[in-house]
Each structure stands twice: as structure tokens, then as C-alpha cells.
Amino acid sequence: MREQALTSFTTKHHFRIGLWLAFGGTVLFAVKSIFIKLAYAQGVDTVTLLTLRMLVAAPFYLGVLLWLFYKTPLTPPVHSDLGMMIGLGFIGYYFSSFLDMQGLNYISAQLERLMLYTYPIMTTLLGWLVFREVITKRIMLALLFTYSGVLLLYAHEAKLSGAHVSLGAVLVGIAAFSFAFYVVFSKRVIGRVGSTLFTSIAMLAATGFVFIHFLVTHPVSALWVNANAWFYAILLGFFSTVLPSFMLSEAIGRIGSARASIMGTAGPIITILLAVMFLNEPFGWTHLLGMALVIGGVSLLGKK
Numbered sequence: 343m344r345e346q347a348l349t350s351f352t353t354k355h356h357f358r359i360g361l362w363l364a365f366g367g368t369v370l371f372a373v374k375s376i377f378i379k380l381a382y383a384q385g386v387d388t389v390t391l392l393t394l395r396m397l398v399a400a401p402f403y404l405g406v407l408l409w410l411f412y413k414t415p416l417t418p419p420v421h422s423d424l425g426m427m428i429g430l431g432f433i434g435y436y437f438s439s440f441l442d443m444q445g446l447n448y449i450s451a452q453l454e455r456l457m458l459y460t461y462p463i464m465t466t467l468l469g470w471l472v473f474r475e476v477i478t479k480r481i482m483l484a485l486l487f488t489y490s491g492v493l494l495l496y497a498h499e500a501k502l503s504g505a506h507v508s509l510g511a512v513l514v515g516i517a518a519f520s521f522a523f524y525v526v527f528s529k530r531v532i533g534r535v536g537s538t539l540f541t542s543i544a545m546l547a548a549t550g551f552v553f554i555h556f557l558v559t560h561p562v563s564a565l566w567v568n569a570n571a572w573f574y575a576i577l578l579g580f581f582s583t584v585l586p587s588f589m590l591s592e593a594i595g596r597i598g599s600a601r602a603s604i605m606g607t608a609g610p611i612i613t614i615l616l617a618v619m620f621l622n623e624p625f626g627w628t629h630l631l632g633m634a635l636v637i638g639g640v641s642l643l644g645k646k
Contacts, residue, residue: 360596367589372609374582375451376616378443381574388444390564391575393556395439396549397565398579403549406588407542419535424543426531431544434524435587436551442517448510449503450623453495455613456636457514463488463640464522472526484642491635498628525602529594537591545587610637 381391419427446454463485470477500507532540556564567575593602610633617623 357597360593361601363589364593364597364602367586367593368609369612370582370586370589372455372612373616374578375446375454375613376620377574377578377582378446379451379617379621381571381578382447384568384571384574386567386571386575388440388447389556389559390567391571391578392440392443392552393560394565394567394572394575395579395583396552398576399583400546400549402580402584403542403545406538407546410539410542419539419543423531423535426527427535427540427543428547430524430528430531431547432551433520434528435545435548436555438517438520438524439548440552440555441513441520445510445513445517448506449514450499451617451621452610452614452623452625452629452633453492453499453507453511454514455610455617456495456633457492457511458518458521459610459636459640460488460492461518461522461525464519465526468522468526480642484639487635487639487642489639491632491637491639494635495629495632498632525594528591529598532591532595537595538588541587541591545583 378391386394442454442458466477466481467485496507496511528540528544590602614625614629614633618625
């Protein structure tokens with residue numbers, strides 16, 4: 343009995359830490375949009391800011407990777423797992439990030455955050471398409487609520503800001519789907535190689551793709567930006583990239599992708615509050631209703 347009680351306590355503790363890691367990662371990701379908007383105000387374009395972000399973040403991932411191999415003689419991942427990590431790094435941390443940041447040129451941080459928040463719905467749909475998981479009436483209701491809220495806020499913003507809002511919404515929508523794909527397919531690889539090794543390799547792979555994109559489209563001199571832009575890039579690179587990426591991967595490894603996805607209820611609320619405070623974005627009844635529908639819809643996925 344004592345061993346069973348100890349095992350039960352350890353399991354609950356392991357699960358609880360996973361929930362807190364998912365929540366903390368969500369909060370840190372929530373401020374990402376604010377840092378990006380503030381950096382854009384300094385005259386930095388998307389590709390340059392993404393490159394600065396990865397220049398800040400890459401040394402941490404490289405350091406963690408070297409520390410892992412130094413601390414414990416690790417068996418190098420098999421070619422299939424290594425290919426998956428590189429591919430998922432491309433999809434989740436280069437392709438998705440680029441589209442998301444590009445979309446922020448055209449839409450508000452509030453709409454962007456609510457659209458990204460819908461990725462748990464997308465992970466559920468991907469699970470249905472790929473793994474034949476059951477789509478229940480509750481999931482259909484969650485889908486209805488979530489995208490009703492997104493469409494409400496999109497229509498309101500398009501009416502005020504013009505046609506470019508549609509371009510921004512499409513870019514962020516594809517970014518959310520790409521990240522959902524990353525979340526669904528990373529679970530099995532993380533289970534085999536561990537979250538820390540997975541995150542380090544995936545992020546370093548994404549860094550390589552970002553650098554290639556920058557060198558093809560920009561001169562190296564474009565990296566000479568002002569001090570304020572560097573300040574926001576540092577905040578973006580460490581607090582909204584390095585820390586939450588490790589936290590989210592570890593959370594997925596502990597509690598699974600579905601639970602990790604639905605722990606982010608506070609994310610949109612934090613982003614919206616900060617957008618109103620620091621970016622002077624408007625907030626009215628339409629925003630409140632849209633936020634309530636999206637959060638309520640995603641939260642339905644977490645109810646048994």
C-alpha cells in the first residue's frame with residue numbers, strides 16, 4: 343500500500359508539473375505579439391526581426407545540446423527521428439513563426455492571439471484526420487463557438503481597417519495550423535528522444551532555415567538596427583522563445599499534446615490586456631464577446 347501511495351503521489355506530482363509548465367509557456371508566448379509589434383514600430387521588417395530573434399535564442403539551444411552530450415553520453419537519434427526533428431523545427435518554429443509574424447503587420451495583436459489560440463481545435467481535427475480519433479458532439483460545439491468568436495472579431499476589424507486584414511488573417515490561420523501539426527506529430531518523437539534534446543535540435547534546425555531566408559533576401563548590414571529594436575529582439579528571443587519552447591515540449595512529454603494545448607486559457611486574456619495597455623489597441627463589446635466565444639470553445643475540449 344505504501345509503495346502504491348508513493349507511486350500515485352509521484353504520478354500526480356509529475357502531471358501537476360506538466361500542467362504548470364504548459365501554463366507558464368502559454369503566458370510567455372502570450373507576450374510575444376506585444377514584443378513583435380513594438381519592434382515593428384522601430385522600423386524592423388519581419389525577416390530581420392525573426393533573424394534577430396533566432397540570433398538571441400540559438401546560443402542557448404546550442405549550449406543545452408552540448409550540455410546534454412557532456413552530462414550523459416547520449417546515443418545519437420536515429421536518422422528517422424533526426425529527420426522528424428528537423429522537419430518539425432521547420433514547420434513549427436520557422437514556417438509557422440514567419441507567417442505569424444508577417445500576419446502581425448496587417449492585424450491587431452488581439453485578433454492574432456485569438457486565431458493562434460484556436461490551434462487546439464486544429465490538433466483535434468488533425469487527430470481525427472490522421473489517427474482516426476472520434477469527433478464528438480462536444481468537439482463540434484467547441485468548433486462552432488471558437489470560430490464564431492474568430493469570425494466576429496475578424497469582421498469587426500476588417501470593417502475598421504480594410505482589406506489587408508484578410509491577408510493577415512490568412513497568414514496567421516496557416517501559422518496556427520502549422521503549429522497544430524507540430525504539436526500533434528512532436529509527441530511521439532519527444533517520447534523517444536526526450537523533450538530537451540528534441541527542442542534543442544528542432545530550434546537549431548529552424549535557426550538554420552531562418553538564416554538561409556535572411557541571407558537570400560537581405561544584406562548582412564540589415565542586422566544593424568537601433569538599440570530599442572535589439573532590446574525587443576532580446577525579450578522576444580529569450581522570454582518568448584527559449585523559455586516557453588522548452589516548457590511546452592516538456593509539458594507535451596508529461597501530459598500529452600491535447601492537455602498541453604488546452605492549458606492556455608489565460609494566454610489570450612494576457613495578450614489582449616497588454617495590447618490595450620502598451621499598443622493602445624481598442625477594446626469593446628465585440629472584442630469581449632469574441633474572446634469569450636473562443637476561450638469557451640477551446641475550454642470545451644478539456645471537459646470530460
